[in-house]
Amino acid sequence: MPRKSFPGGICLAFFLLAGAQVVHAQSTDGYHTTQVFPVVVDTAAFAQRFNFRKLHPGITLVSPTFYPATGVTPTTPLACPEFSIPDPGIGFASLRALCPGLPAGSQFGFLQLVETSEENQPFAGFSRVSNPAGAGFTVEAFPAHTFTSASSAVNGLRRLAATPSSPSFQTNCFVGRINDSTPGSPTTAMSVFFGISDASNNPVGSTGFLSLAPGEIVRMLDVFAAVGAPAGNYEDAVIRFAPATAGGVGLVSFCTVQDNTSFGADFRISKQEWGGCIEVCTGDGAQDGHVNRRTLVQSDLRVPGEALPRAFAIPAGSNHQNTHLLFFRHPDRVQCEIQDPGTGQRAGGNYGLEMRLLDGATLAVIAGGNNQTGFGEVYLGDKDDRGDGANQRYLVQVESDELNTGSVRPYILHCQSGSGHTPGDSIRFNVPVDQF
Numbered sequence: 001m002p003r004k005s006f007p008g009g010i011c012l013a014f015f016l017l018a019g020a021q022v023v024h025a026q027s028t029d030g031y032h033t034t035q036v037f038p039v040v041v042d043t044a045a046f047a048q049r050f051n052f053r054k055l056h057p058g059i060t061l062v063s064p065t066f067y068p069a070t071g072v073t074p075t076t077p078l079a080c081p082e083f084s085i086p087d088p089g090i091g092f093a094s095l096r097a098l099c100p101g102l103p104a105g106s107q108f109g110f111l112q113l114v115e116t117s118e119e120n121q122p123f124a125g126f127s128r129v130s131n132p133a134g135a136g137f138t139v140e141a142f143p144a145h146t147f148t149s150a151s152s153a154v155n156g157l158r159r160l161a162a163t164p165s166s167p168s169f170q171t172n173c174f175v176g177r178i179n180d181s182t183p184g185s186p187t188t189a190m191s192v193f194f195g196i197s198d199a200s201n202n203p204v205g206s207t208g209f210l211s212l213a214p215g216e217i218v219r220m221l222d223v224f225a226a227v228g229a230p231a232g233n234y235e236d237a238v239i240r241f242a243p244a245t246a247g248g249v250g251l252v253s254f255c256t257v258q259d260n261t262s263f264g265a266d267f268r269i270s271k272q273e274w275g276g277c278i279e280v281c282t283g284d285g286a287q288d289g290h291v292n293r294r295t296l297v298q299s300d301l302r303v304p305g306e307a308l309p310r311a312f313a314i315p316a317g318s319n320h321q322n323t324h325l326l327f328f329r330h331p332d333r334v335q336c337e338i339q340d341p342g343t344g345q346r347a348g349g350n351y352g353l354e355m356r357l358l359d360g361a362t363l364a365v366i367a368g369g370n371n372q373t374g375f376g377e378v379y380l381g382d383k384d385d386r387g388d389g390a391n392q393r394y395l396v397q398v399e400s401d402e403l404n405t406g407s408v409r410p411y412i413l414h415c416q417s418g419s420g421h422t423p424g425d426s427i428r429f430n431v432p433v434d435q436f
Contacts, residue, residue: 027146031055031122033115035141038252038269039174040066041129042095043106045263046136050098050127053089060085060121066099067179067215068109077179077215078102082116085123110176110217110252112144135264137256142269147178147250150275150287151242154255154268157196159224159234167261171224175210175241176217178250189213191244192251194220196227199236205229209244217252241270290327291420298341298412300426313410314353314400315430321399323428325360329391329419330380336367337374338398339412346414347373352404353411356436359386360393370436371401374414396424402434 031054041048054060064080080099083090092098095107115121125141154173162168175192195207205227210218220226223239241253258265275287285293299309314320328334337346338355347353349371356368357375367375383389398411413424 029143030124030140032124032143032145033120033122034144035113035123035125036144036147036178036252037111037113037125037127037139037141038176038254039108039129039139039256039267040095040111040127041108042102043108046129046131048095048127048129048139050092050095050125051089052085052091052123052125054085054087054121054123056121057087058121059117060123061116062113062123063116064098064111064113065179066095066102066107066109066111067176067217068107069174069176069217069219071219072107072109073105074103108219112179113141129265129267131263133262133264135262137265137267139267144178144250145288146286147252148272148275148287149243149248149251150272151240152251152253152270152272153238153240154253154270155236155238156257156268157223157234157237157239157255158257159222159229159237161233162260167259169257169259170222171237171239171255171257173220173223173239173255174217174253175212175220176252177212177214178252179215180249185214187214189216190247190249193242193244194223194227194239196223196229196237196239198234201238204234204237212251214249223255240273242274285420288420290422291329292423293418293420294414294416295421295423296339296412296414297423298410300429310426310429311410312398312413312426313408314398314404316405316407316409317432318400318402318405319432319434321397321428321431321433321435322426323431324396324398324413324424325422325427326394326396326415326424327391327422328380328394328417329421330386331382332380332417332419333377334380334415334417334421335375335377336396336413336415339414341410341412344412347411349373352401352409353398354401354436355396355398358395358397360395361387363395365436366394397435399434399436 061082061084063082066078066080078099078101096102115123127139128136129139130136157171158169160169189211192210192212196204198204253270255268256265272286274283299311302309338353339345340347340351353373354371357366359366367378
């Protein structure tokens with residue numbers, strides 16, 4: 001199965017222009033201790049108002065840092081005054097009110113905020129950017145961990161000429177890199193690929209590369225002009241960004257579509273399409289080991305003292321079982337199977353294994369069972385059907401089908417889900433039991 005590698009990341013970026021599907025998602029999980037506003041601004045054309053809320057009583061201290069965009073003076077990050085969020089929250093009328101040390105003139109970039117209290121005190125952030133006429137858009141704070149080196153895309157981009165009844169439209173995009181806070185972190189720049197495709201997924205203009213140092217953000221005015229797009233209108237185009245050098249850094253990318261009469265605009269965060277993943281998996285979706293869309297796992301994590309990880313296998317005999325722990329997110333549709341490592345295909349009925357999926361709380365069987373080596377897409381239920389609405393644990397049990405008495409049966413656990421899942425580490429291994 002394909003994995004993102006380097007310098008193959010460049011090849012992957014060109015592949016994305018040819019046939020990837022855009023992922024649409026934003027989380028309502030908004031309270032965290034490290035937050036990022038992808039864009040903050042204080043200019044004659046746009047102002048930004050901020051609001052912060054917290055969950056727990058007591059002191060919640062927050063330390064903000066402003067990272068100016070390329071071309072803004074000064075060029076170095078600005079540590080803004082630490083502030084306390086009272087009960088239930090606090091607002092700031094502008095970026096300059098939040099960061100009074102901002103130099104005069106137009107300022108824009110991104111803002112990172114870190115909670116600095118003695119114990120974890122998660123907070124949420126919201127802002128609205130508006131022009132003097134009041135037209136504008138919302139920019140929420142995003143948890144810093146969501147910005148990864150996954151290839152990502154912004155869709156619905158426009159370039160339209162003015163007509164007697166409508167203004168012209170222009171798309172501007174921004175690409176940034178989260179600052180490295182670990183002492184001794186490398187300061188070398190990395191290369192980021194970008195390219196545009198039209199509504200039919202045909203490449204538009206030429207592709208290009210940006211160089212980004214830690215904490216740097218670059219504005220691309222009129223992205224269609226930036227790629228040398230042929231003259232004409234474009235509707236529902238897509239721009240894609242992908243790291244072209246190794247490093248696994250956090251990338252921030254987004255676009256604004258503005259009309260050139262009132263300068264009203266909107267905000268569109270990029271969506272992760274293809275990311276690295278743990279073990280062996282396809283890498284589609286977010287770059288997080290706990291939300292893999294597809295996994296092919298055949299061993300436990302290696303622990304200290306082991307030269308190799310422990311391979312998934314059922315020993316010869318009629319009554320042994322392994323239990324794997326997975327987290328799914330419902331409502332969702334999932335499917336799993338056990339594969340023969342020798343063929344990479346679902347194990348046949350004569351392979352000597354069987355599997356089933358259980359609800360981790362009630363232990364009710366959801367899919368699979370006696371003499372079954374996999375199950376097709378199954379619906380996990382509505383939100384109120386499981387765990388009192390909370391996402392929860394699930395169990396996959398793999399055991400002998402009572403017919404294999406002659407040899408050890410290694411296997412690969414292959415699962416797919418629409419909203420992501422964990423790899424399926426084993427929590428019970430070679431237990432002498434026959435349950436189905």
